Every structure is written in C-alpha cells, then in structure tokens.
Amino acid sequence: MAATTQPVLVYGDVSDAGFELLARQDLDLRWALNLEEATAVTRALPLSLVLTSDAFALDYLTSIDTRSRPPVVVLVHGQAGWQNRDRFRTEGALALVSAHDRKSVVAAISEVTGLAFRYYPRVPFQGIVDVTHRGETFFLPGIDLSASGISVRDFPTAQHGDLVDIAFDIEEQPVSVSAMVIRSFESEGVQCVGLSFLSLPPEFKQRIARVVETEKAVAEDAWRNAAAAGASPGGHTMDVIRELGGGESVNQTYFEMLRHAVRSRSKTVAVLPSWLGDVRRRLVSEERRFLRDEPTSSWAEATVRARIDLGRQGLGFDGDPVYGPALELCALLGDQAATSPPDVLTQVTQVRADLLRATNVLVLASREAGGGAPTARIGDAVPPAHVSSTQLN
Numbered sequence: 001m002a003a004t005t006q007p008v009l010v011y012g013d014v015s016d017a018g019f020e021l022l023a024r025q026d027l028d029l030r031w032a033l034n035l036e037e038a039t040a041v042t043r044a045l046p047l048s049l050v051l052t053s054d055a056f057a058l059d060y061l062t063s064i065d066t067r068s069r070p071p072v073v074v075l076v077h078g079q080a081g082w083q084n085r086d087r088f089r090t091e092g093a094l095a096l097v098s099a100h101d102r103k104s105v106v107a108a109i110s111e112v113t114g115l116a117f118r119y120y121p122r123v124p125f126q127g128i129v130d131v132t133h134r135g136e137t138f139f140l141p142g143i144d145l146s147a148s149g150i151s152v153r154d155f156p157t158a159q160h161g162d163l164v165d166i167a168f169d170i171e172e173q174p175v176s177v178s179a180m181v182i183r184s185f186e187s188e189g190v191q192c193v194g195l196s197f198l199s200l201p202p203e204f205k206q207r208i209a210r211v212v213e214t215e216k217a218v219a220e221d222a223w224r225n226a227a228a229a230g231a232s233p234g235g236h237t238m239d240v241i242r243e244l245g246g247g248e249s250v251n252q253t254y255f256e257m258l259r260h261a262v263r264s265r266s267k268t269v270a271v272l273p274s275w276l277g278d279v280r281r282r283l284v285s286e287e288r289r290f291l292r293d294e295p296t297s298s299w300a301e302a303t304v305r306a307r308i309d310l311g312r313q314g315l316g317f318d319g320d321p322v323y324g325p326a327l328e329l330c331a332l333l334g335d336q337a338a339t340s341p342p343d344v345l346t347q348v349t350q351v352r353a354d355l356l357r358a359t360n361v362l363v364l365a366s367r368e369a370g371g372g373a374p375t376a377r378i379g380d381a382v383p384p385a386h387v388s389s390t391q392l393n
Helices: 017-022 035-044 054-063 079-083 085-090 102-113 202-214 216-226 235-244 248-263 274-282 285-291 300-313 324-336 342-368
Strands: 006-011 027-032 049-053 072-076 095-098 128-133 136-146 149-153 163-170 173-187 190-198
Touching: 006 017, 006 035, 017 027, 017 102, 017 342, 027 035, 027 342, 035 049, 035 054, 035 342, 049 054, 049 102, 054 072, 054 079, 054 085, 072 079, 072 102, 079 085, 085 095, 095 102, 102 136, 102 173, 102 190, 128 149, 136 202, 149 173, 163 190, 163 202, 173 202, 248 274, 248 285, 248 300, 274 300, 285 300, 285 342, 300 324, 300 342, 324 342
Parallel strands: 006 027, 006 049, 049 072, 072 095
Antiparallel strands: 128 136, 128 163, 136 149, 149 190, 163 173, 173 190
C-alpha cells in the first residue's frame, strides 16, 4: 500500500476487533454509533474498509449507493446472523467473519487493507505472478504476501470481485491457485490490486505459511512501531509537571494553555508539552471553534476536556487510570449530535475514535503495569444495536 493514512470506519459493536484498530496510528479511524454518522463518513471519505456487525450491517449496506460503496466486512455474532449470510452478500458485503474469531477478523482486515498485524503479518514478495483474467494472461510484479493473499502491481483491468487464476513460485516450487480481487490501490502512480486465495491446497498453504513465519518478527516490529503508545514525557513536559504537579486538578491549567495556543495568531506561540501539542493537532473544527469562543456544537467543550484528561493520565503519574467518563461521553455523543449536519457528524466519529484510542492506551498501560481490573470496557461505548438480527429474515 501507499504510505498514507487509510480511512477506516467502525460502525457498531465489533467486539475485540476494535482493539486491533485502536492500537494503530497508521489509520484515519472513524467510529460511528448510528446510521446517520456512518453514512456521513462514507460520503465524506474514500474509505478503505467498513467494519460492522450483523445487527447494523443491513441498514448500512442498503443506504449506500452501490457505485460508491466501500469494502464492507461484517462480523457475525450468532446463528441468526449466519442464517442471513446470503442476504448480506446480496446487499454487497465483501466478507462475513465470526465476531468471536479474533484471528480471522484480523486476517479479513489485513486482506482488505493490505496492513500487517502482529497476529497476521504480510511480507514483501519480489517475484513475478502469472495472472489469467478473462482469458488473457499477465505477468505482474508482486508486492506483498500473506497466508491468504497476495498483492500485485500494474493490473488496471481488475475490478472488485473478479475471479482470476494465478501462479507464482514459493521456496523455488510453483504454486497455482484461484483468487478473487478484493481491493485496489495506487502505488507510485501504478494501479495495484490485492488478491485473496480461494481454496488453497494444504501443501501450498504450508509452504506459504513457512515463508510468512520467517518474516513474522519483522512484521511484529512494524506493528509495534505503528501501535499507539502512551505519551512519553519529554523535558518540557517534565518541567511543566514539576511546576504544576500532577492529578486532575491541573486539567484547567492545561486547558488554558491549549486555548491560548489555538487562539493565538502569532507564529511564536509558546511551546506546548508534546502530548498537549498532539491534542491540539487532533482537534476537529467544532472543538477549535469552541476554544476561540465561536458558535459551535454543545458537545465540543466536553470532548476537549476529555482529550486533555486522557492525555494527562497517559503520562503515567496518576496511578490507576479513570476513563469511565470518557467512554460514557463516547456513547452520549450520538444523541448530542443527532440533529447536526453531515460534516459535524463526520467530526463526531473522529472525536469518538480519538477518545477510544486514548482510552485504549490507558488500558494497555494499566495491564503492562500490573494494574487491577479496568473500571470500564471500551465496548461500553457501544449501545445495544438499534436493529435486531431477527429483522433480517
């Protein structure tokens, strides 16, 4: 994939799969809790992936124009969802995966986006791939390889869903298999596609797995570099902490520092602590309007203050983290912004994703420090589905 931040939408309850996405900084992650938010994001951004659940998927699929529909992966939570698999596919779902099979979910995300994950690495592939498509054979340079797919360059005639026959060498032995085009992207001005293997024979699967496994350590390093890490306090941050002290009581001081930085028209704004500078960069326009005392959405002050509180806690000086109020705010944003125009709804999904990502950092840091059980779950930010799976029959 091109080295750009991919826009990905999460819509509804995706169980533990959300942790894999929240842990990455190479995604422009948006998190929607209702259909209005989901459709607003879809119309505003060229999404690489929509990850949703069986209770939310059908309304979404039928509300999006087929000509602009992004790749949709549906997580199925129970038997009722599987009974409706044909309906999901008819409406345009690219893949159905059990919500409780985390590795399969990660595999589906990886194949659709081309991203490597710690549990599902992708490795560079420099060989030539023979691709037979609509009776014509192409000899295309490979890009990368996973246990269930391969990417190739310079394949402009391929369309999503096309079936092809491919052949390439692994461990100096030929591999031949049918595949499906599941994603397309541009790299260095050249049209590229991702191919997902269909019915890969066991001997081919084992051969590919060996090659991928040898590169797994490299992929894990890449994942750690991409993962969202807790804020590492630099010298300026430590100076501020020594002067102000820690704890929730200093949030207002940090708030005033942020407000001054946003309001200032000077090019020589006082340097913010690095973590607060990150907060400033992530602010959406409604939050910036609030900090400039301009008319804005009613939720903007609460989200700015939540960003500051989570960021400060991420420095690690407060003991056990407290993020229940932030999760509650994530759930309430849908109601508070219910009548907003599409551009504001799109901002809401970004703010929610940012707050969940910051919360995830605190959860991981607490676990690594051997802290007690979390006071809340990230899943608590997702209300019960507004559509029952029985309505899909």
